[in-house]
Each structure stands twice: as C-alpha cells, then as structure tokens.
Amino acid sequence: MSPAPTMTAAIAARTRQPGFARRLWRRPGAMFSIVVLGILGTGALLAPLIGQALGHDPEMVDLLARLEGPSWVHPLGTDELGRDTLVRLLHGGRVSLLVGLVGAVAAATIGTVIGLMAGYLGGRVDALFMRICDGVIALPMLPLLIVLAAIDLEKLGIPAGIATSEDASVYRIVALVALAGWTGVARLVRAGVLSLRERDFVVAAVSIGCGPWRIMLRHLLPNTLSPILVATTLSVGSVILVESVLSFLGLGIQPPMASWGSMLTNAQELVTTAPMVAVYPGLLIFVTVVACNLLGDALQEAVDPQQAGARR
Amino acid sequence: MNRFLVHRVLQAAVLVALMSFVCYGLIGLMPGDPIDLLLSADPRLTPEDVARLKAIHGLDRPLLERYLAWLGKAVVGEFGYSRLYAQPAAAVLGPRLANTALLMGISLAAAALIALPLAVAAAARAGTGFDRAVNALCFAGISVPTFWLALILIMVFAVQLGWLPAAGLPMARDPGLLERARHLVLPVLTLTVASVGGHVRYIRAAMIEALGQDYIRTAHAKGLHPRRVLWRHALRNALLPYVTILALDCGALVSGALVTETMFGYPGMGKLIFDAVMGNDFNLALLALLLVTALTVACNLLADVAYAALDPRIRQR
Numbered sequence: 001m002s003p004a005p006t007m008t009a010a011i012a013a014r015t016r017q018p019g020f021a022r023r024l025w026r027r028p029g030a031m032f033s034i035v036v037l038g039i040l041g042t043g044a045l046l047a048p049l050i051g052q053a054l055g056h057d058p059e060m061v062d063l064l065a066r067l068e069g070p071s072w073v074h075p076l077g078t079d080e081l082g083r084d085t086l087v088r089l090l091h092g093g094r095v096s097l098l099v100g101l102v103g104a105v106a107a108a109t110i111g112t113v114i115g116l117m118a119g120y121l122g123g124r125v126d127a128l129f130m131r132i133c134d135g136v137i138a139l140p141m142l143p144l145l146i147v148l149a150a151i152d153l154e155k156l157g158i159p160a161g162i163a164t165s166e167d168a169s170v171y172r173i174v175a176l177v178a179l180a181g182w183t184g185v186a187r188l189v190r191a192g193v194l195s196l197r198e199r200d201f202v203v204a205a206v207s208i209g210c211g212p213w214r215i216m217l218r219h220l221l222p223n224t225l226s227p228i229l230v231a232t233t234l235s236v237g238s239v240i241l242v243e244s245v246l247s248f249l250g251l252g253i254q255p256p257m258a259s260w261g262s263m264l265t266n267a268q269e270l271v272t273t274a275p276m277v278a279v280y281p282g283l284l285i286f287v288t289v290v291a292c293n294l295l296g297d298a299l300q301e302a303v304d305p306q307q308a309g310a311r312r
Numbered sequence: 313m314n315r316f317l318v319h320r321v322l323q324a325a326v327l328v329a330l331m332s333f334v335c336y337g338l339i340g341l342m343p344g345d346p347i348d349l350l351l352s353a354d355p356r357l358t359p360e361d362v363a364r365l366k367a368i369h370g371l372d373r374p375l376l377e378r379y380l381a382w383l384g385k386a387v388v389g390e391f392g393y394s395r396l397y398a399q400p401a402a403a404v405l406g407p408r409l410a411n412t413a414l415l416m417g418i419s420l421a422a423a424a425l426i427a428l429p430l431a432v433a434a435a436a437r438a439g440t441g442f443d444r445a446v447n448a449l450c451f452a453g454i455s456v457p458t459f460w461l462a463l464i465l466i467m468v469f470a471v472q473l474g475w476l477p478a479a480g481l482p483m484a485r486d487p488g489l490l491e492r493a494r495h496l497v498l499p500v501l502t503l504t505v506a507s508v509g510g511h512v513r514y515i516r517a518a519m520i521e522a523l524g525q526d527y528i529r530t531a532h533a534k535g536l537h538p539r540r541v542l543w544r545h546a547l548r549n550a551l552l553p554y555v556t557i558l559a560l561d562c563g564a565l566v567s568g569a570l571v572t573e574t575m576f577g578y579p580g581m582g583k584l585i586f587d588a589v590m591g592n593d594f595n596l597a598l599l600a601l602l603l604v605t606a607l608t609v610a611c612n613l614l615a616d617v618a619y620a621a622l623d624p625r626i627r628q629r
Contacts, residue, residue: 135327138612142570142602143585147335147601150589192538241457245571248459249586264460268575271467278467282460289455 024302029294036291044097047090056084057225058091059256079277080266087278092258095170096285099259100240100292101175107181107239108232114182114191115224120197130190133183141180145242149251169254173246177239178266186232194225226303229282234296237289244285260285316620324613331388331605336379340577342589372547393593396587401596404584405603411481412573412580415564418496419503424558426504427511434512434552435519446512453509462502462575469498479577499576503569507561514557518550525549552623559615 004152024030051058054075061081070079074084075303118129153168162168196202197220244261246252253259260281267278359364385391390614393409393620394401461551470478476498482491523546531541570582580605588597 060473131323134323135330138327139331139611140608141599143582143604144338146570146586146589147338147342149599150343151338151341155341155343237455241455244457245459248457249571249574262456264463267463268466271463271471275467278460278463282457282463285457285460286452286455289457291450293455293606295449 011030012105015153015273022272024298027298027301030031030298030302033291033295033298036287038296040093040291041097043090043171044093047087047094051084051087054084054085054087058083059290060084061216073141075248076280077274077276079263080270080274083144085280089136089284092260092281095253095257095259096240096243096261098287099173099177099243099253100236102293103239104113104232104236105182105245106178107235108185108228110178111185112189112224112233115186115218116193118192119190120216120220126190128133129186129198133186136180138180142245145180145246146249146251148179149246150168151228162193165170165256166257169252169257173243173252176246177242180242181235181239184235185228188227188231190238191222192227196220196223229298230296230303233292233299238294239290239295240289285302317617318541319622320616321341323440324609326474328602328606330608331609332383332602333379335598335605336382337375339594339601340378340599342376342592342594373582383494391599394588394596395594396404396591396596397532401599403579403598406583408534408581408600409580409603411567412576412582413424415496415503415569415573415578415580416562419500419507419569420561420565422504422559423508423511423561426508427515431512431515432519432542432547435516435523438520438523446558448514453505453507454513457504457577458502458506458571461505462498465498466492466575481578485489499572499578502572503565503573506572507565511557515550515554518553519546522546522550536551555622556619557614559611559618562611562614595618 047058060083070077076089079085079088114129114133118126118133149172152164153172156182202215202219205215210219243259244264245250247261249257250262250263250265253262255262255265263281264278267281270277338511349360351362390400391401395405397404397550430446434443437443466478469476477495478498479495482495523542528546531545532538536545569578569580570586572584573583574577580599585597585600585604587593588600
C-alpha cells in the first residue's frame, strides 16, 4: 500500500510545481467532486437559514403530517414523525460532513504524529508503534466499534450530564473513527520519513543543533504533507460510511439529532409505505463518498502521476 | 522462513491474548450489569443482597482478578451461559459460524470470479472507454453504504417486483435447497456488489504494473500470443498480491457481513454480535467478539504467510 520510500520525496517535490492545481482540475473526477462537495457543504452550512425560510425546524414533530409526499410546504415530503425531509437532510448533512471531516483529520493527526516518531526516532519506538499498527489493522473493526459505541461513558467516570448530552454522541463517534483510522497515515508518514531522514537537509538541521521535535515538525512534516493530504481526503469517505453504519444501527448520532445514517434507522419498516424516505439520505451518503473517493484519486494522480496507477 | 513464521504466529497469539483482556474490559463497561438486571427483575432485593450477590459472583474484585478467573474457565472451554438464548454461549456459536461461512464463501467466490476477467480486460485496455466504465462502476461499489444497498435491493426485488424474499433464511422448518438458495440471493448480491469493486481495482492496478515490466516486453518480443502474455505472464504476477487481499477479505467478511446479516435477518456471526451487545448478553458478546477477533487475526496471518510462501523475495527480510 505505502509508496516506495524514494517516491515520497519525488511526490513532495512535484507538489510544489506550479502545474499542480491545473493538473488536479483537469482530472475528470475532480471537477465533479469539488462541485458536488461544494453544493452539499453549502447546503449544510446554510441549513438553519433554509429551515427558517421554509418555516420548519428539523426536530419539530407533526403527527398530523406524517409521511406526506412532496408539496410546496414540504419540498421532499415528511418522515414518519411529520418532520420536513429536506430540512432534516440539510441538518443531517451538517453532522455527517462534520464528523467525516473532523474524524478524518483527527485520525490523520494521530497517524502523522505516530508516523513521524516511528520513522525518525526509530529503534524501540518504531518497533512498538509498528506492532501496534499491525495489530490494529488485523482487528475486526466493525464489531469492536459497535462495542465501543455501546459502552456506558458513566462507567468511565464521565459525569452523567456530559455522557448523555446530545453532543456527546458526536464527540464519541469522532473519537472512535480516529482511534480506528490512524494506521494508514501512520504507515505512509513513516515510509516518507524513512526516505527523508538521511537526506542532506536533515543532516544539516541536526548539525546546527535542531532538536528531534523541531526536525520532525519543521523539516520532515512539510515534506510528507502531500501523501497525508491524499490519504486524508480518501478517508473522509470511509469515515462518513462508518458514521452512517453506526448511526443507522442506533449507536452513533442519537435522536432527535439527525445524521444521514440515523435518518435511515427506521427506514426498513417504511420500505412498503414510503420508500422515498429511505432513498434520499442513502443517496446523499453515496454521492458524498463517491465525491470524496474521486477527489482523493484525482489528488493522488495530480500529486504523483506515476504511482497513481499502481495504488490499491 | 521458519523464523519468519514463528515470529508472525507469536505476534498473532500475543495480539489475540491482549484483545481478550481488552474485550473483557470493554464488555464490563457496557450499560447495565448482571446484578442490575436481577434487581430490575426482583425489586425486593435489598442493598445488602446486592452486595452479597456481587461478592458471590466476584463482581466486587478488581478487573484483572476477574479477568484471570474468566480466563481460567475459558481455557477449559467454559464460557458461561447466554442470557438471550438460554444455552451455553459456545453452543450458540457453532451454527452461526457455519451460516456466516456459507454466506461469505459464496460472496467471496462470486466477487473473485467477476473481478478477475473484468480487471484483466480493463487493464489490457487501460485508458479506453471500457476501462473508464469499469472504473466508474468500481467507484460506485466501494462508495455505496452496505445497509442502504441492502435496503434498495429489498425495496426493488422483494417489495416492488416481489421476485425474491427479503429474509436471508426461509421460515419453513425443512425448506429444501432451492428455497434456501432463493433466500440467499439478495444477501449474497449485497455483499458481492460491496466487495467486487475493491477486488477489481486491486487486480487492475497490479496488472497495469505487471504489464509495464521488462519481461512482458520480452514475452511480446519473442512472439508469444498477446492473450498468452496477458493471462500467463502478467496475471500470474499480478495475482500474487491479490492472494493477500482475498485472505484479508475473508477476515473482514467474518464481521463485515454484520450489516448485511442484520438487514436480512440472517442468523450469522455478525448479527449475533450485534444482538448480544444490544441485548446485554455479556457472556455471548464476549465469546463471539473474541472468536471473530481470533478468526480475523488468523486470516491476516494466513495472508502474510501465503504471500511469503508464494513470493521468495519477501522471505529474505
């Protein structure tokens, strides 16, 4: 999976060429992804305004207007509790996109720190971190995430007020995906650092007395940024998928807050009566994940045209 | 080779042992505990009774001590009773594992059989419209949320068209082979669609890399039929890393079928774990989780060893 060590330096060199943005833009998938993610992101950002304009609250239950079809009042109809589907989709997008982005960045941050330390410090530190990394990769993630999502935070000594608050489910799911998803970036960064640490600029930095942290953060990190960027973009999609599965199973985002996954929780009983309720949220997850993957792939190719074909 | 093997086996064993402790600790952190459950069933229990019961079951002792006690019983095959199924937890697992193996085996075989020719054809025509179409389909496959795919398949084939049942297993006591097969179609389709994209992308990338090698030019130069070059010379080298992916997928599918099994009400390992976790069935959840962990780790080990066995270059590390 990880690029050959000598490639990473080449990747870093290429990123700084002026043609990077144009190369990215020319990829067929990239433009599509950027437009789609832009629209979804804008919709999510403006969700409260759009909700106000339409006069709907995403959590307002109206049992007299259950499962209505599309109308001028409810452009996409209502769900099984009479909540406006469009407004809920937009608010759900806020949660899903935020969790995807923050989760992927959190995972990448952990992975970067571990990869830098393993690659530069080497020896025992490297051996320990890489064994942990191998171990985490070899685990059945979904069942473990389900157990982790089900544990009672109060038993960990977290006050009840925080443990059961609405926001806690968002923080918890970000923590979970970060905990599960750091390994890929850690390996990439380690491989990059291994190829860089003997280079002249690092030796020069050591010789003028830079400490290990300064070398890692100021000299090595900037040179490994592009593979990190690609990996993070690709993982936004998988984080959104994990969030949607856990929320769908009732273990992620807790009602009445909506995420695209949690909006599908009751969809299975509605397939006969109101199939469209089940279609919209899933379609948005699908389109978002496709866009993230396409963008990641396009970034990869723009950053490193030769290696791209051989990856995955 | 032997040192490599011993090293990897030891590493896997340590990981499983470590995970047994982690899982034990995690299960203890799930909401509710056995005494609370007793308490809710019989409100006349006094706090003294509760303290006494906790002492009897050892729940007042520290985590490590409890774990060691559990481990002592576990090594002789006593895993306790399942609360949900009123059977020894170990007895519940057997048939579930067989069900999952069946579902997984068919899906994996189907995915591999579809992926191979598609990926080879796409790699041979890299950059053409056909290649792009295959690539686009793969993207769709990896990006679709499994539970939503299952939902849509149920909606189309079970509800709208009424061609296939929405449940993974027939209700009848002795349904016959055909009826069982009919019930398996949708779950298998879900799993196959979800995994085939990854397979195609992987083989295709490996094929394109192989096709760029010198020995391929040599093979062409000495006048071999292009088809022979493609299928014999390139594919055999490209398949090497694919063996790893297959083994890894085996492990992933043991638990990855969780969502699919839950959607179709198919009684396999994944659904069992989910039900046990949700139903406060601590003994069963712990045992099932450990079994799945051990199986996944074993599959990963197998992938490493198979790769090393097939590729002499790896052994020399």
